[in-house]
Amino acid sequence: MECPLEMGGRPEILLEPGAERHAAECARCRDWLRNLETTRQALDLWQPEPVRPGFDRALWQRIEAEEARRWWRPWRPLAPALAAAAVLVGAVILSSGPEPRPLAEFAEIEQIEQTLSDVQMLRDLGLTQPL
Amino acid sequence: MDMGVASYAIEYDAELMLRVKDGDPASFGVLLSKYRGPVIHYLHRMVQNRDVAEELAQEVFLRVYKARATYEPAAKFTTWLFRIATHLALNALRDGKPERGGQSLDGGVEHADGRPSAEQQLIRESRLDMVRRAVAALPEKQRAAVLMHKYQEMEYSQIAKVLGCSESAVKSLLFRAYETLRARLAHLA
Numbered sequence: 001m002e003c004p005l006e007m008g009g010r011p012e013i014l015l016e017p018g019a020e021r022h023a024a025e026c027a028r029c030r031d032w033l034r035n036l037e038t039t040r041q042a043l044d045l046w047q048p049e050p051v052r053p054g055f056d057r058a059l060w061q062r063i064e065a066e067e068a069r070r071w072w073r074p075w076r077p078l079a080p081a082l083a084a085a086a087v088l089v090g091a092v093i094l095s096s097g098p099e100p101r102p103l104a105e106f107a108e109i110e111q112i113e114q115t116l117s118d119v120q121m122l123r124d125l126g127l128t129q130p131l
Numbered sequence: 132m133d134m135g136v137a138s139y140a141i142e143y144d145a146e147l148m149l150r151v152k153d154g155d156p157a158s159f160g161v162l163l164s165k166y167r168g169p170v171i172h173y174l175h176r177m178v179q180n181r182d183v184a185e186e187l188a189q190e191v192f193l194r195v196y197k198a199r200a201t202y203e204p205a206a207k208f209t210t211w212l213f214r215i216a217t218h219l220a221l222n223a224l225r226d227g228k229p230e231r232g233g234q235s236l237d238g239g240v241e242h243a244d245g246r247p248s249a250e251q252q253l254i255r256e257s258r259l260d261m262v263r264r265a266v267a268a269l270p271e272k273q274r275a276a277v278l279m280h281k282y283q284e285m286e287y288s289q290i291a292k293v294l295g296c297s298e299s300a301v302k303s304l305l306f307r308a309y310e311t312l313r314a315r316l317a318h319l320a
Binding site: 011012013014015016035036038039040042043045046048049051052055056058059062063066 | 156160163164167168171172175176181185188189192193196197255258259262263266277281282287299302303305306309312313316317319
């Protein structure tokens with residue numbers, strides 16, 4: 001096997017499982033692999049910090065909010081139509097209150113009152129026979 | 132990890148996600164408790180800012196939950212998870228989000244065990260800072276590849292799927308990244 005670190009070689013094959021076999025015969029690659037191990041050990045200095053409490057609670061709150069939005073989402077395009085329907089229903093309810101009495105009925109009452117008033121006036125003038 | 136155990140874990144994750152798809156939020160809770168830490172730590176090392184990392188991790192899990200209806204166990208669950216995480220991290224880095232938080236390369240070193248002397252602690256923090264800066268200085272894709280390879284112990288094939296490139300491209304990224312890190316961290320040896 002040619003040295004992958006030579007010009008024109010494929011150095012990335014040193015990351016493949018068979019690299020140690022070549023490194024056993026190649027001081028340059030042996031050095032590279034040793035340095036790789038040292039570098040990886042240096043990276044071990046950066047250990048993870050504990051996750052802060054409240055992470056899950058905040059996430060579940062976001063999920064619940066998202067679920068609520070998801071329920072409403074299919075209806076959103078229909079919002080203008082629903083609003084128009086609501087206005088229409090309201091108008092119908094308002095207009096279906098107590099029915100107005102017919103005008104003829106009013107005229108009849110007025111006529112009777114006028115007649116009674118005339119009779120009273122004739123009586124007051126002594127132009128009628130007492131009943 | 133034993134391959135039998137590994138494949139069982141893969142099947143178990145997929146099974147849990149399929150249960151989430153069927154409307155079982157408790158299974159999502161199991162996945163969350165299993166992968167919350169790895170995802171946050173990966174994002175923290177990617178964006179170098181803890182607050183931004185947790186914010187992005189919330190978004191990752193929210194996207195997983197929202198996509199549950201379309202989930203098909205065609206790939207490993209972790210490949211899908213880290214693909215979303217990487218996508219969000221790269222976008223955040225391009226938007227300059229970590230810097231906006233004003234806590235880039237934040238500290239927050241917590242010592243759980245023992246009480247090192249002040250001098251030991253200073254040395255440790257200085258070395259840790261060098262590691263952080265060396266990782267932060269890597270190009271984004273190299274950084275993502277190294278973090279998944281070193282800290283998540285992912286296989287080349289999985290890293291390739293997460294980054295959307297070939298396995299040989301991943302090895303090339305890793306070789307260049309480790310070369311850069313070796314040069315920058317040589318004095319720590």
